[in-house]
Amino acid sequence: MSEQTGSGGLNEYIKHHLTHNTGEMFGGQFHFDTWLVSLGLGLVFLLWFGLAARKATAGVPTKGQAFVEMIFEFIDGQVKDTFHGDRRSVAPLALTIFMWVVFMNTMDLLPLDLPGWLVQTVAGAETAHHTYSRIVPTADLNTTFALSVSVFFILLGHAISAKGGLGFGKELLTAPFHAHGFMAVVMAPVNLLMNIIEWLVKPVSLAMRLFGNMYGGELVFMLIAGLMGTWLTFIPGVIANSAWAIFHILIILLQAFIFMILTVVYIAGAREGH
Template sequence: MVSEPQGGLTEYIQHHLNHMVINFRPDAGAFWNVRVDSIVVSFVLGALFCLWFWLYARKATSGVPSKGQAFVEIIVEFVDTQVKDTFHGDRRTVTPLALSIFMWVFFMNAMDLLPVDLGGWLVHTFAGAETAHHTFFRMVPTADINTTIGLSVAVLFIVIGHGIKAKGGFGFGKELITAPFHAEGPVAKTILVLPNFFLNVVETLSKPVSLAMRLFGNMYGGELVFMLIAGLMVSWISFVPGVVFNTAWAIFHILIIALQAFIFMMLTIVYIATAREHH
């Protein structure tokens, strides 16, 4: 049973929404804050994904595969099929990128299924009670807007890189000022330069914003629901309903976890495919 939070459920939720932060320049404000929990958990999950797939790739055989190898092959084939159906070009770099995004985001989302108080318990166990009282640790990196923005900005640069590779630097720059509105004659083309450039900049910047906010909003909302349900477990009267609600929400949330990872992957593929098209 969850221990009774001091100050009630509101303080309990506020406590669990704080990050473990290191500020390298306290005099410069919060800009230099580094959220250690998001970085550490993201790095560990990314390393586990790479190690998992590398071990099975290293031991892969052409004969009857083991259950583990078959499962990995199903994931890879699933992702490659999505890429093939959306991106009609050389998939040798796009499929590994899509696979990495899908699995990494899925792993980070799946941390939401762990107990809400697990992070605090780990700090309490390994750092001591006094330190734990003043230390925060959030287990879901994608419920941190900094993580989702970082992922989305990385995707943005990859998309721009594909656009430049497909069209060349001059062709990519020319398209920024000549599409989507095309015109004949030098005067009309000159007039449409600013509208075209403005619309293309807005379209380009809206892609990482929509990617980041969609993933963050869904995972942050799911984390809040788990915290609210945890508040039911502070007494014996509401403990059993809390367990039932928590189990039901966890089962439903598995769909959200997988769906958000899939959407992030698919939008990345679509953005890359669109960037390589000539207008």
């Protein structure tokens, strides 16, 4: 049975599971649960693929090596189809983004009450009731914006690398409305404003799309958990939970793929001129 029984109903249950384990850092609220889970999953990815690369052989691959190679070839193929320049740095970036986001999204498939159960097992029921932990980093807007802002600076780096600082600055003032003479001076502020909006929309859309889908999926799991609060609705709740989990696997993979492929598309666009 869910821990919501006897603890104030579904509203309090959802509120409890939407609360982060926070602390003060740099004068503001810091989500320790988001940071720890994200860091741990990132290290798991690096360890897994690092060991696979070290153990890779030229002969008949093991099942583990074949699986890693299949993922890498899929990502590299997507990058090759989208980005037509030197992809030696772009393909590893795309692979890292895809796998890290998949790992973070997959945390949504773990039982909601698992963190509380672990704390209760170790420290007791009273401690568990007052311990907050959200284990889906991508359902935290801080995570998705941190990822998208990182991509934003990578895009700036690619744009400046391809066009030079002066070339990039000139493009901001002369595109998309190309003009000559006096009209070029008149249109420069308009062009600059349009380009600033275009550049800022990219990280915002990346962050909000991923956050919205994962936050919505998390809420659905919490609402379904309300069906498990009584013996009468427990079996329908299990069925609904299983069905949503199966469907949510598609969302988990699709959102990671969209974030990755849009990053590659944006990099390609940043290196090209208007």
